[in-house]
Amino acid sequence: MKAISPRKICFITGTRADFGIMSRLMKDLSQVEGVTLQIVATNMHLSARHGMTVDEITAEGLHVDERVEMDLSGDDRRSTVKSMSQCLGGMADALDRLKPDICVILGDRYEMLAAASAAMIMGVPVAHLYGGEITEGAYDDSIRHAITKLSRIHFTSTEEYRRRIIAMGEDPSTVYRVGALGADNIASMSVMTLGELEESLGMSLSDEFLLATFHPVTLEPGQAAAQTRALLEALEERLGQTKVLFTMPNSDSEGDTVASLIAAWAQRHPGCVKAVASLGRARYYSALRHCMAVVGNSSSGLTEAPSMGVPTLNIGNRQRGRAQGATIVNCEATRGDISAGLDMVMSREMRDRCRRNPDNPYAFHGTLEAIMKVLLSTPLPLPAFKPFYDVAW
Incomplete structure (x- = not known):
């Protein structure tokens, strides 16, 4: 051109x-x-x-x-x-x-x-x-x-x-x-092997880990701490089954509150949980490729993860109204709802279905x-x- x-x-x-x-x-x-x-x-x-x-x-x-x-x-x-x-x-x-x-x-x-x-x-x-x-x-x-x-x-x-x-x-x-450029990038990008990703992170992941990102919901002021705790409690129930790789929240109001809770939780579970400020593009897309599911309220779970054939648990109202495909499970930002949603996206049935039939309306x-x-x-x-x-x- x-x-x-x-x-x-x-x-x-x-x-x-x-x-x-x-x-x-x-x-x-x-x-x-x-x-x-x-x-x-x-x-x-x-x-x-x-x-x-x-x-x-x-x-x-x-x-x-x-x-x-x-x-x-x-x-x-x-x-x-x-x-x-x-x-x-x-x-x-x-x-x-x-x-x-x-x-x-x-x-x-x-x-x-x-x-x-x-x-x-x-x-x-x-x-x-x-x-x-x-x-x-x-x-x-x-x-x-x-x-x-x-x-x-x-x-x-x-x-x-x-x-x-x-x-x-x-x-x-x-x-x-x-x-969506994100979906287009995935189609053309080579990713790290799981071993390379583990070495880069200094953490053993296996192929049974969750990739999580949770941002404050800016039209629900004062709710960030309770919603984050609900997510962490639901995840903690599954630490015997899986590991969690967290990317930290953005700089919106109450973002520091969310980040502090995630960091403290990660420190209590070394070896099972890793929280990083930024994975960078190569490591993030590599983590998308190898994780069992995406969890949280980031737009990436709706626009990029489906192209990888990875299920997404979309929590709360932050992305409400955005187009989504069949790889997305929606839940309220409560411990019980998140726990039920995790059961769905972590199930072998849904993971296999998403791998076979990636559905991304943004592609x-x-x-x-x-x-x-x-x-x-x-x-x-x-x-x-x-x-x-x-x-x-």
């Missing part, structure tokens, strides 16, 4: 999750004639407490052009809003220095709302990966829809989500159904190529005005 005109494409990344999804796209674009790749790292990437995952970006041979610091010392909503304001100012400075032609933003986190707001006001068109989705249990849902209205180019994972963005007034010619042939084609062929600069598209009623 080749860009129709020279362009600076700037990726904003704030977490291990969005970088893991976008890294292959970044690398491929960096090799295209006429493209200058720019990367702005912010939020959890720059936090030692969250694994200083900016190092994962540079370890993959990519250059970080700007670092936008955010104060993540607080664990409440007020602290989140204040860190957003810090991100907004830092993004204005970063974009002013870089002067990109397009900003690429993935997802629905609060730092991405700050980044999209800064880009829109500074006249930099935003290409948004994965609007139109629904996650009713988190304020991410409102943030995602807000980013849609701040964006000029839209990539969706399903046709339903494409139609929803058009219904929000976006021109159909700017909305592209491309599938789409040629996702990466489709995104690249749009980013390289869109005429620049875009018109300053964005008309509202009215659908027929």
